[in-house]
Amino acid sequence: MKKIFAAAALLSTFALAGCFGTEKPLFDAKGAVYPFTAGTHYVQYFDDGTGWKEYERGTLTLQDGWYHTIATSAKPDDVPFMLKAWGKNFIVINRVPNDKGQMVYLYGILQPGQGSYVEYGPDCNNFGGGPALKKKGLVDFKPGQEDACAPTSMAALQTLMQMVLDSKAKPDNKYVVVK
Numbered sequence: 001m002k003k004i005f006a007a008a009a010l011l012s013t014f015a016l017a018g019c020f021g022t023e024k025p026l027f028d029a030k031g032a033v034y035p036f037t038a039g040t041h042y043v044q045y046f047d048d049g050t051g052w053k054e055y056e057r058g059t060l061t062l063q064d065g066w067y068h069t070i071a072t073s074a075k076p077d078d079v080p081f082m083l084k085a086w087g088k089n090f091i092v093i094n095r096v097p098n099d100k101g102q103m104v105y106l107y108g109i110l111q112p113g114q115g116s117y118v119e120y121g122p123d124c125n126n127f128g129g130g131p132a133l134k135k136k137g138l139v140d141f142k143p144g145q146e147d148a149c150a151p152t153s154m155a156a157l158q159t160l161m162q163m164v165l166d167s168k169a170k171p172d173n174k175y176v177v178v179k
Contacts, residue, residue, distance in 0.1 A: 018123040018147045020139070021106040025093055026154045029065025032082040033090070036177070038062040045174040052174055066095065083110060091161055092119070107151065109161050111171075118171035122164040124149030133160070 040060045045052040058071035066080035083090040090110040098104045109120040124130055124139060130146035133139040138156040139149035151157035 018125045018149075019106045020108075020122055020124055020149050020151055020157065020160055021104050022150050023102070023104060025095075025105045026107070026151065026157055027082070027084045027091075027093060029082065031084055032065060033085045034062065034067075035083065035090075036060050036067065041178045043176045043178055045176070046172075047170070047174075055173070057178075086158060086161065088112065089161075089165075091157065107157055107161070108172075109164060110175075111165075113174075115176060117175045117177075119173040119175065120164050120169055121172045122160065122169070124160075126167070126169070127160075127163055 046055040092108040
C-alpha cells in the first residue's frame with residue numbers, strides 16, 4: 001500500500017487485498033481540497049527499513065478534479081487522487097481499476113510535517129481484519145474477501161484513519177515539495 005503522489009508505488013501499490021476501498025467514492029471533487037497547484041514538483045522517498053531513500057521525482061497536474069502525476073521513473077504509472085481536509089491532515093482517495101477493469105476507490109492518509117508530507121496506506125488486516133471491523137460497523141466486505149474492507153461511510157472511514165494514526169504506524173512514503 002504505497003504512494004500518494006506518484007503512482008507505481010503510489011497508493012496504487014495498494015494491492016486491493018487489505019486496503020480500505022469502495023466501489024463508489026466516499027467523496028468527490030465538491031468535497032475535495034486542492035492544496036497543491038498544477039505544476040507542483042515533488043520528490044518521493046521510501047523507507048526500505050534502513051531510512052528514507054529517494055524513490056522518484058515528478059510533477060502534479062490537475063484534471064477534472066483529480067490530481068495526476070507525471071513521474072520521471074522508467075515506468076511511470078498514474079493513479080489519480082483527490083484529497084479531503086481532515087483536521088490538519090488529508091484523507092486521500094485513489095481511483096484505480098481492479099482486476100476486472102472496474103474503477104475502485106482506495107483510501108489513505110497524507111499528513112503534513114516539517115517541510116514534507118508523509119503517507120499512510122492503511123491495511124484492514126492490521127486491525128483484526130474485516131470480521132472484527134465489521135462487528136464494529138466500520139466496514140463491509142463480500143463473502144470470501146474479508147481482507148478487502150469497504151468503509152461503510154465517511155464517518156467510518158474517518159474512524160479507521162484515526163485508528164491508523166493512533167496505532168503509531170510507520171509511514172509508507174514521504175513527499176517533499178520542491179521548486
